[in-house]
Amino acid sequence: MTFFTIVLRSLTRRPVRTGLTxxxxxxxxxxxxxxxxxxxxxxxxxxxxxxxxxxxxxxxxMSGGLMPKVFNESLKAKVATLPRVVDxxxxxxxxxxxxxxxxxxxxxxxxxxxxxxxxxxxxxxxxKNAAEKAVVLGTLAxxxxxxxVGDTVQIEVEELPVxxxxxxxxxxxxxxxxxxxxxxQEVTGNDGKINFVxxxxxxxxxxxxxxxxxxxxHGIFPEGRAMVSTEVVGTSQGFRVIRAISWSTSLLxxxxxxxxxxxxxxxxxxxxxxxxxxxxxxxxxxxRIVAMVLCESALLGLLGGLxxxxxxxxxxxxxxxxxxxxxxxEPDLNPQLMLISIAISVVVGVISGLYPAWRSSRLTxxxxxxx
Amino acid sequence: xxxQAIGLQKxxxxxxxxxxxxxxxxxxxxxxxxxxxxxxxxxxxxLQMLGALDKPSAGTLKYRGNSIPxxxxxxxxxxxxxxxxxxAFHLLPTFTVLENVQIPMFGGNLSRPQRKAGAAxxxxxxxxxxxxxxxxxxxxxGERQRVAIARGLxxxxxxxxxxxxxxxxxxxxxxQIIDLLLDLHRKLGVTLVLVTHDLSIAARASRIIRMKDGRxxxxxxxPTN
Numbered sequence: 001m002t003f004f005t006i007v008l009r010s011l012t013r014r015p016v017r018t019g020l021t022x023x024x025x026x027x028x029x030x031x032x033x034x035x036x037x038x039x040x041x042x043x044x045x046x047x048x049x050x051x052x053x054x055x056x057x058x059x060x061x062m063s064g065g066l067m068p069k070v071f072n073e074s075l076k077a078k079v080a081t082l083p084r085v086v087d088x089x090x091x092x093x094x095x096x097x098x099x100x101x102x103x104x105x106x107x108x109x110x111x112x113x114x115x116x117x118x119x120x121x122x123x124x125x126x127x128k129n130a131a132e133k134a135v136v137l138g139t140l141a142x143x144x145x146x147x148x149v150g151d152t153v154q155i156e157v158e159e160l161p162v163x164x165x166x167x168x169x170x171x172x173x174x175x176x177x178x179x180x181x182x183x184x185q186e187v188t189g190n191d192g193k194i195n196f197v198x199x200x201x202x203x204x205x206x207x208x209x210x211x212x213x214x215x216x217x218h219g220i221f222p223e224g225r226a227m228v229s230t231e232v233v234g235t236s237q238g239f240r241v242i243r244a245i246s247w248s249t250s251l252l253x254x255x256x257x258x259x260x261x262x263x264x265x266x267x268x269x270x271x272x273x274x275x276x277x278x279x280x281x282x283x284x285x286x287x288r289i290v291a292m293v294l295c296e297s298a299l300l301g302l303l304g305g306l307x308x309x310x311x312x313x314x315x316x317x318x319x320x321x322x323x324x325x326x327x328x329x330e331p332d333l334n335p336q337l338m339l340i341s342i343a344i345s346v347v348v349g350v351i352s353g354l355y356p357a358w359r360s361s362r363l364t365x366x367x368x369x370x371x
Numbered sequence: 372x373x374x375q376a377i378g379l380q381k382x383x384x385x386x387x388x389x390x391x392x393x394x395x396x397x398x399x400x401x402x403x404x405x406x407x408x409x410x411x412x413x414x415x416x417x418l419q420m421l422g423a424l425d426k427p428s429a430g431t432l433k434y435r436g437n438s439i440p441x442x443x444x445x446x447x448x449x450x451x452x453x454x455x456x457x458x459a460f461h462l463l464p465t466f467t468v469l470e471n472v473q474i475p476m477f478g479g480n481l482s483r484p485q486r487k488a489g490a491a492x493x494x495x496x497x498x499x500x501x502x503x504x505x506x507x508x509x510x511x512x513g514e515r516q517r518v519a520i521a522r523g524l525x526x527x528x529x530x531x532x533x534x535x536x537x538x539x540x541x542x543x544x545x546x547q548i549i550d551l552l553l554d555l556h557r558k559l560g561v562t563l564v565l566v567t568h569d570l571s572i573a574a575r576a577s578r579i580i581r582m583k584d585g586r587x588x589x590x591x592x593x594p595t596n
Contacts, residue, residue: 001470002483013465278461281424282475282522283450365449366425369461 024260025304028253033312035246041332052170059197070193089113091196108184124149124164136164138174261352277368286361293357301349305342374398379430390416392585405576413585454523458535493521513544
């Protein structure tokens with residue numbers, strides 16, 4: 001018999017209570033893994049998309065939530081003349097419900113712009129010109145919408161033929177419906193409006209020069225923001241909101257878990273007052289009793305964390321495959337997030353055990369023995 | 372002198388109840404002392420003070436010349452110097468007999484096999500070699516008290532404090548337990564302080580201390596022992 005046997009024995013003596021406590025804490029941890037994993041996956045997807053398109057700087061009005069507010073397309077021409085800009089292209093991107101899919105990314109891209117260039121045509125053809133009312137689908141978008149070349153897709157009130165299927169080389173690109181900017185403006189009633197200007201800088205432009213470029217853009221477009229593409233995810237308000245929501249929801253779930261563990265530990269300490277008296281009477285130090293209670297609650301936390309990560313991964317996989325998310329967010333099964341979650345769970349366990357442990361160490365042996 | 376009490380007092384409920392009212396007592400090394408008296412006379416309270424399970428309200432109480440309430444490490448005192456045997460056995464219900472006896476050994480430097488072997492030896496010596504893997508609830512009262520005695524001896528203490536060790540036992544088991552305690556007292560030379568209200572048991576001690584209202588009213592050697 002070791003000290004660990006003693007710790008384990010007190011958790012196994014009431015299996016139902018221990019089990020319910022584990023369920024409580026693991027739901028909290030599962031929430032962390034699922035929500036934060038989704039948020040991280042979304043961020044990663046956006047970063048990959050910008051990379052796949054080959055964008056260095058993104059100009060938009062970032063105050064509009066996930067999809068920025070529209071602004072006048074004349075900005076693009078002004079931006080294109082700035083030093084070190086080699087190419088600029090206008091985009092109008094919206095998230096809309098399309099037919100059976102609850103949410104879809106629809107990207108109206110300036111005809112001939114570099115945003116079209118990196119995608120590879122798999123089937124059919126590209127639109128013939130800027131005015132052709134037709135769409136091409138990313139591979140995942142085609143799968144989610146169950147469309148092939150020759151079908152039509154209804155966007156807002158327009159029925160548009162699918163003329164091609166493309167590989168966009170990033171999950172978010174593949175989950176997108178592409179069409180010419182002109183058509184997009186017409187279909188969504190945003191004539192002359194765009195919400196992104198993507199910019200490519202001269203190759204080998206230094207970070208400082210890029211930052212100077214961003215400041216220059218801000219000078220001519222004060223209400224908007226120009227961001228280096230690698231920083232879009234970190235600074236966008238929309239992502240901050242998503243991150244805050246996912247962590248705060250997780251935090252609530254964790255607090256519920258803490259209360260569960262604390263309640264369980266308090267109950268075990270109360271009902272074992274007599275036994276703690278025995279341990280004190282046979283010469284156990286208060287330190288050892290504190291350690292025993294803390295180890296019990298830490299073990300509860302660890303087990304809850306392991307179960308919770310398992311549930312969370314299951315949740316991520318399920319959510320990732322669900323129609324509303326598929327092709328739009330690739331859940332981030334990040335080992336770092338799992339380790340953080342397990343660590344959180346153990347810390348939660350220890351914190352929940354502090355008060356019960358302190359209580360148990362305050363007992364007078366003779367009084368505890370009488371209870 | 373192993374224990375010395377001078378003017379020892381203990382009050383409960385903020386002084387409303389006085390369990391010990393200026394008790395004087397001396398116990399020598401290797402003695403078998405029986406403390407008798409009616410319930411409420413303070414004999415169990417005295418035993419708790421001797422075992423550092425509680426602190427006196429006033430007076431002096433010394434173990435080998437050191438003040439017990441001021442011991443720097445009362446846990447070590449309880450673990451190393453004292454073996455307790457209680458009326459209600461006070462065994463841990465979720466641990467086997469063999470595990471219960473090992474519980475006091477955790478403070479020491481013993482390895483796991485040493486703890487196990489030590490506990491097994493002690494259980495053999497109290498006649499429970501066949502009960503290692505039973506739980507306390509599976510044992511008779513007399514057997515449980517034997518486990519408690521083995522546990523009390525786990526760290527080879529110099530003193531065994533027994534609080535009504537036969538109080539929950541039938542007369543036959545009670546006799547066996549007293550024989551066992553006497554046997555250990557003789558073989559190991561432990562100082563045995565036994566609280567009881569059974570005069571026939573007290574008669575087997577070398578000295579009988581009578582208590583009433585928190586004081587010693589008589590203290591006599593028993594001629595036959």
